[in-house]
Amino acid sequence: MSLLKVQDLQTYFPITGGLFRKTTGWVKAVDGVSLSVEEGEVLAVVGESGCGKSTLGNSILGLTLPTAGRLFLEGKEIDITKAGSWKPFRSDFQIIFQDPYSSLNPRHTIFEILSEPMRIHGLCNRANAREKVAELLELVGLSESAMDRFPHAFSGGQRQRIGIARAVGLRPRLIVCDEVTSALDVSVQAQIIQLLLKLKAELKLSLLFITHDLSLVRNMSDRVCVMYGGRIMEVASTEDLFNNPAHPYTKALMDAIPSLHPDRRPKLLGGEVPSPSNLPAGCVFHPRCPKAQSDCSQSVPALEELGSRFVACFYPEKN
Numbered sequence: 001m002s003l004l005k006v007q008d009l010q011t012y013f014p015i016t017g018g019l020f021r022k023t024t025g026w027v028k029a030v031d032g033v034s035l036s037v038e039e040g041e042v043l044a045v046v047g048e049s050g051c052g053k054s055t056l057g058n059s060i061l062g063l064t065l066p067t068a069g070r071l072f073l074e075g076k077e078i079d080i081t082k083a084g085s086w087k088p089f090r091s092d093f094q095i096i097f098q099d100p101y102s103s104l105n106p107r108h109t110i111f112e113i114l115s116e117p118m119r120i121h122g123l124c125n126r127a128n129a130r131e132k133v134a135e136l137l138e139l140v141g142l143s144e145s146a147m148d149r150f151p152h153a154f155s156g157g158q159r160q161r162i163g164i165a166r167a168v169g170l171r172p173r174l175i176v177c178d179e180v181t182s183a184l185d186v187s188v189q190a191q192i193i194q195l196l197l198k199l200k201a202e203l204k205l206s207l208l209f210i211t212h213d214l215s216l217v218r219n220m221s222d223r224v225c226v227m228y229g230g231r232i233m234e235v236a237s238t239e240d241l242f243n244n245p246a247h248p249y250t251k252a253l254m255d256a257i258p259s260l261h262p263d264r265r266p267k268l269l270g271g272e273v274p275s276p277s278n279l280p281a282g283c284v285f286h287p288r289c290p291k292a293q294s295d296c297s298q299s300v301p302a303l304e305e306l307g308s309r310f311v312a313c314f315y316p317e318k319n
Contacts, residue, residue: 247316
C-alpha cells in the first residue's frame, strides 16, 4: 500500500472581475495530477518555476484546498472539500517551507516554536518539554543553548535546521520539502541535503522533494516526477530519467544542465512557461516542443506506461 496516493488532483483559483466580482476564468495551478509515494521513498517533483510544484505540495497537505480529485493518506481517503479532514493526519504529514525565516514566528523563541506542536499532539508536557526540544536540536546539529534565542539570531542554514526540527518533532511518516535549499548558499545546501537523508534513514521517513535543481535530484531521489503547466509529463526512476529521458520536456531540462565538459554546452529551451490562467489547448508543452505535430494541439496526451516509466506524450523519445 502506498503511503500517499493522489488521483486526478486539481487546484484551481478563480479569476474575478467587474462590479459584482463575477468569475471570469480559472488559474489552473494543478490540473489533474496523479502520483504516489511509497514508504521510505524520496520522490522528487521537478519543473520550471510556475509549473505548479509548490501548489501541489500545499494541496496534498490541505494548506491550499484542492478543487477536485481524490487523496489517500495511508489508505484512508481525505474529504478534500473540508479543511478539517486533514486534522487527524497532521502528526504524520509535515512540511518544510522554502523560506527558513518567514516560516518561523519572529516573536517566539526556538523553544516555543519547537515545543508547541509537540504539546498540542501530546508528545511532551511542561515537565519534559525542554528535554524534548534539546533532543530535537541535537538531532539537527544545533546546541541546546539555541532554544532560548529568537529566529533572527541564526543564519539561513541554521534557521532551516530549526524548520527541519519542527517537522520531524512529531515523528511524521511523510515530509513535503518545498524548495528547502533554494534560499541557501551552495555549501549550506549540501549540509541540509545530507541532514535530510540522515534523518530519512534514522526516522524511516518518506520525502516528497519539490525542487527545480536537477543536480540535487540526481543525488538523493529514488524516483522523479516532471511537471509542466500544472500537469505531469513523466514519472520514472532517477537512473532511467537521467540516462534516457522519454518526454521532450524532460530531455530539454537535461540538455539545459550546465556541464564542465568542454564539448558539451547547455541547450536552453526557447519560449516561456504558459500562464496557468491561459493554458494552451491539447498538450500544454506543444508550443515549445521540437517534436510537436498537429494532433498535439488538439488532444491532451494521457499519462501512460512506457516500459519502466509513465509518459504523457504522443511522440516520446525512443531509447
